[in-house]
Amino acid sequence: MNEEEIKNIIFQLLKKIAPDTEPSALQPDENIREVLNIDSFDSLQFIVSLNEKLGIEIPEEDYGKISTLKSLINYLLAKLKSQLS
Amino acid sequence: MTEFLMPSLGADMEDGTLVEWRKKSGDTVKRGDIIAEVETQKGLIEIEVFDEGVIEKLLIKEGEKVPVGTPMALINPDGAEAEAKKETASMKKEVKLQPIEEKAEQKVMEKSTKEIRIRATPIAKKIAQDKGIDLSQVTGTGENGAITKDDVENVIVQKGEISKTEKGEKPVDNLVEVEPEKTEAQPFEAELYKMEKQPVEVKKERALTPAEAIRSAVAAAMSKSNREIPHYYLEKRVDMSKAMAWIKETNRERPIQKRLLPAALFIKAVASSLDEVSELNAIWENGLQLKNEINIGFVVSLRTGGIIVPVILQADSKSVGEIMEVLNDLIPRARALKLRSSELSDSTITITNIGEGSADKVFGVIYPPQVAIIGFGNITEQAFAENGMLGIRPVVDVTLAGDHRATDGITGSRFLGSLNKYLQNPESL
CATH class of the missing domain: 2.40.50.100 (RNA polymerase II/Efflux pump adaptor protein, barrel-sandwich hybrid domain)
Known part of the structure; x- marks a missing residue:
């Protein structure tokens, strides 16, 4: 799975959680939760849906590493890579 | 029967x-x-x-x-x-009070004053009669929802403004309706249909959108609260180190789908504290009535604005994990406005949890006829002194707004003390 595909999945899942927003307009370094106004409950739902879609388990201590679009994509890419190897 | x-x-x-x-x-x-x-x-x-x-x-x-x-x-x-x-x-x-087909509206307006018992002050009734205002279509803001002189005058003012733009053709009831009038299961489609047919008429004819309906429900409940309930406010800083460590530890063993949020622990801690300070688990209706079941209303904010308060029934008999499961089920349905009647009624106290990354403290407005609301602010790292030592700890500011007709500050204070005790011993919950 490449960066573009992951990005699309992220946008799709975010749109489901925050239907009134436009996730694809997010800048790489913007804080996703702040910009899309996502609370802690929806944030957890997002992490659950990422898990269901990609099979990646994000432990709680890593929440700080996935706050922006850029960091989230890099985090997921690294995880996918390590899963393959 | x-x-x-x-x-x-x-x-x-x-x-x-x-x-x-x-x-x-x-x-x-x-x-x-x-x-x-x-x-x-x-x-x-x-x-x-x-x-x-x-x-x-x-x-x-x-x-x-x-x-x-x-x-x-x-x-x-x-x-x-x-x-x-x-x-x-x-x-x-x-x-057979209010047939709501639009054609019947005019008739209802004429008849409904006789058919429905309306609480209104004598002066309000007089003015309404003189000006031809249908009281059944006026929202009362007086005691027990009684219609006051001001309410009627507001309608007259609104009616005047409408008449200017609409040649006074239409009854004004849509303006003062607090409830969207919907005759079909698909109100939006009905709306759309109407818009296509009569683009000019839409504004004055349309029912309230769900967001507007919620807004007016919140407005009614909060106005009533502010009018009738003398609030007192208390606040306590609670060290969350142990609670957060416990959540982290518990979550490590749980699959993602079952991870806990601090809110679940807050709800459980409130329920357990109410077991000890039962005066706050009550309603005020002709005096204080204590409730046996601890049913906790949990404020859910809607993305389109407004709030809705589904209830976690018998929260004291549920584990933290079970409360989290209830939240996982309730919150999405509350946001979609798809709840069951038992999930919206019967709450005996309310919790508002302003949540992560937001304001540090929240001072709630009591949801009548309840007698207290507990507010949890953002959990932040703060300098916290204990036993002569200063440390950086996760801290949450918990507030309580109490109905001073029902209880006194001392009761609220006991409650916050108990809540603190439980949050220092999360494993006991």
Whole structure:
């Protein structure tokens, strides 16, 4: 799975959680939760849906590493890579 | 014969529109069955039945809007033959209050003042009569929802403004309606249809959007609270180190789908503290009435604005994990405005959790007729001194707003002390 595909999945899942927003307009370094106004409950739902879609388990201590679009994509890419190897 | 009544889903609910019967005459029902779907300001609500028996007769037609407390169906507890024909007939008359087809509107306006008992001050009635205002269409802001002189005058002002733009053709009731008038299960499609047909008329004819309906429900409940309840406020800083460590530890062993949020622990801690300070688990209606069940209303904010408060029933008898499961089920449905009647009524206290990354403290407004609301702010790292030592700890500011008619600061203070104790011993919850 490449960066573009992951990005699309992220946008799709975010749109489901925050239907009134436009996730694809997010800048790489913007804080996703702040910009899309996502609370802690929806944030957890997002992490659950990422898990269901990609099979990646994000432990709680890593929440700080996935706050922006850029960091989230890099985090997921690294995880996918390590899963393959 | 038992009457099944239009339930009240909160102090702010005046009426509801029957959208669909889920049961028909002759069906057997048991406690907890969904008998109907009712459109309220808080969305399309599935109404549960609390009696067992056989449905003898459905008294209300789909599409009818009736006040809270109106008999909607007759349920025969034994499933035996109906004998109370007379009873049925008299009830039928009573419930046929407000046919809501648009054509009938004018008639309703003329008749409804006689048919519905309206609470209004004498001066308000006089002005309304003189100016031809239909009191049944006016929202009262006085005591117990009574219509005051100001309410009527507001309507007159609004009516005046409308007449200017609309040549005074239309009745003004749409302006003061607090409930969206919907005759169909697909109100938006109906709206769209209307818009296509009569683009110019839309603004004055349209029903409230769900967001507007919620807004006006919140407005009604909060105005009533502010008018009637003398609030007192308390605040306590609570060290969350142990609670957060416990959540982290617990979550490590849980699959993602079952991870806990601090909110679940807060709810459980409040429930346990209410076991100790039961005066706050109560309602104020002609005096303080303590409640046995601890049913905690949890404020859910809607993305389109407004809030809705579903209830976690018997929270004290649920584990933190079970409370989290309830939240996982309730919150998405609350946001979609798809709750059941039992999930919107019967709460005995409210929690508002302003949540991560937001304000540090929240001072709540009590949801009547409850007597307290507990507010949890953002959990932040703060300098915290204990036993002569200063450290950086996760801290949450917990507030309590209490009804001073019902309890005193000392009671609230005991409650916050108890809550702190539980949050310092999360494993005991």
